[in-house]
Amino acid sequence: MNIQVDLKEEDNFLQAYISGEIDAHTAPVLREKLEHYQNHKGLRAELDLSDVNYMDSTGLGVFVAFYKGVNSNDGHVKLKGLSPRLKRLFDITGLGAIMDIESAEEGVN
Amino acid sequence: MVQKIESQYKEILMQYMQRQSEQNLYDGQNFSRQLISENIAPEEVISVHKAVMQEMYSELPDLVWHSFDLLIEMMISYGLALQERESLLQRQEELRVEMDLAANVQETLLKTKMPSLEGLDIGLLSIPARKMNGDYIYFVSDDNGHAGIAVADVIGKGLPAALCMSMVKFGMDSLNNAEVNPSEVLNVINRVVEKSIDDSMFVSMFYGKYDAKKATLTYGSAGHEPAILYRAEDSSFTELTAKGLLLGVTPVATYEEHTVHLEKNDLVIMMTDGVTEGRTSQGFISREVIFELIERKKDHSAQEIVHYVYEELERMQNAEFKDDFTLVIYKKS
Numbered sequence: 021m022n023i024q025v026d027l028k029e030e031d032n033f034l035q036a037y038i039s040g041e042i043d044a045h046t047a048p049v050l051r052e053k054l055e056h057y058q059n060h061k062g063l064r065a066e067l068d069l070s071d072v073n074y075m076d077s078t079g080l081g082v083f084v085a086f087y088k089g090v091n092s093n094d095g096h097v098k099l100k101g102l103s104p105r106l107k108r109l110f111d112i113t114g115l116g117a118i119m120d121i122e123s124a125e126e127g128v129n
Numbered sequence: 130m131v132q133k134i135e136s137q138y139k140e141i142l143m144q145y146m147q148r149q150s151e152q153n154l155y156d157g158q159n160f161s162r163q164l165i166s167e168n169i170a171p172e173e174v175i176s177v178h179k180a181v182m183q184e185m186y187s188e189l190p191d192l193v194w195h196s197f198d199l200l201i202e203m204m205i206s207y208g209l210a211l212q213e214r215e216s217l218l219q220r221q222e223e224l225r226v227e228m229d230l231a232a233n234v235q236e237t238l239l240k241t242k243m244p245s246l247e248g249l250d251i252g253l254l255s256i257p258a259r260k261m262n263g264d265y266i267y268f269v270s271d272d273n274g275h276a277g278i279a280v281a282d283v284i285g286k287g288l289p290a291a292l293c294m295s296m297v298k299f300g301m302d303s304l305n306n307a308e309v310n311p312s313e314v315l316n317v318i319n320r321v322v323e324k325s326i327d328d329s330m331f332v333s334m335f336y337g338k339y340d341a342k343k344a345t346l347t348y349g350s351a352g353h354e355p356a357i358l359y360r361a362e363d364s365s366f367t368e369l370t371a372k373g374l375l376l377g378v379t380p381v382a383t384y385e386e387h388t389v390h391l392e393k394n395d396l397v398i399m400m401t402d403g404v405t406e407g408r409t410s411q412g413f414i415s416r417e418v419i420f421e422l423i424e425r426k427k428d429h430s431a432q433e434i435v436h437y438v439y440e441e442l443e444r445m446q447n448a449e450f451k452d453d454f455t456l457v458i459y460k461k462s
Contacts, residue, residue, distance in 0.1 A: 043451075077284040084331060084375075088378070112352060112353070112354060113374070113375050114352045114372060114373050114374030114378075114382070115352070115375065
């Protein structure tokens with residue numbers, strides 16, 4: 021029941037590798053780490069969720085807040101490595117249609 | 130007071146000095162509980178100990194008495210920490226009472242009246258995981274056989290989620306029309322929610338408009354868990370998907386709507402993710418398991434099916450729901 025967030029930023033390009041579970045307990049950790057970057061002008065962010073084995077709607081809230089923050093500063097957010105379960109969550113909520121998302125088995129689903 | 134404590138303590142100490150038995154220690158433990166309940170600070174207890182010792186063993190060297198003075202001084206902070214804890218407990222109790230009141234207000238405020246429609250049996254259950262419910266069901270109906278239902282879920286839990294729900298309710302109240310189509314309802318509520326809430330709080334909502342004369346359900350979804358249609362004819366389950374973004378993300382979202390015709394004994398199952406996101410020690414509870422539960426009770430009333438599903442899911446998860454649970458079933462009769 022834990023989360024690990026590794027962030028690396030260079031030339032306004034943020035790479036994040038997130039693993040573990042994103043739920044009501046761990047979401048604040050993730051939010052705090054991402055918030056630090058979302059006001060950078062023109063940030064390009066790539067968040068790798070390959071090793072996120074569980075996420076609930078609270079986690080979704082964190083990504084949307086980050087997405088809105090980065091977008092309003094002319095930046096871009098890309099989420100990649102989504103498991104089918106996570107992909108479904110983004111699709112149901114309609115977020116899949118407005119965010120740049122790449123699932124783990126792109127082309128298979 | 131102090132004298133009474135001194136004499137009681139002296140008795141216990143004397144006994145212990147003589148015998149050092151388990152019973153003596155036990156008496157001491159009980160006495161300390163009594164002192165705690167009377168709010169006697171730790172440093173006072175040591176003062177009493179020192180006074181009693183001086184009375185009983187006055188011949189001991191001064192060194193011993195000095196050491197007690199230091200110990201008494203050191204215990205003062207412990208006494209303060211204890212006081213602080215007491216006041217925190219009291220504060221917590223006050224908050225608990227306030228939360229209870231707020232939950233009652235929420236219940237009254239968000240109360241909705243289940244419509245009674247020709248040929249439609251409705252069952253529903255909404256159970257909060259904590260005190261305040263972040264799920265919400267709203268009905269609107271008229272005398273011409275139209276009824277609208279909104280099933281909403283605030284992302285986020287507890288008090289903020291509950292406050293957010295009132296906003297949805299007032300948005301729906303302002304529409305106050307059972308004939309409005311889902312896409313329009315969702316549009317209006319989206320604008321209300323988008324204006325008012327912070328960036329990490331969103332609402333998902335399913336809206337269904339039922340027309341009793343035609344036995345049709347027109348539905349739309351704002352990022353909500355799809356409703357399920359059970360066809361009695363071939364015992365099949367289908368997701369009623371409709372494209373639409375969560376409420377509150379952007380003011381310009383548009384919402385699809387679709388219509389299905391209900392036949393005798395068909396079911397429409399509407400829910401929040403508290404129903405589908407259940408987990409046991411073996412992993413997630415799959416949707417097929419939920420379908421199976423429903424099918425087992427398909428010949429019962431809608432309310433009986435809803436209760437059965439809740440009870441079974443509760444049993445599988447050892448009576449522990451992590452999220453608010455809301456399930457509504459329409460059964461065409």
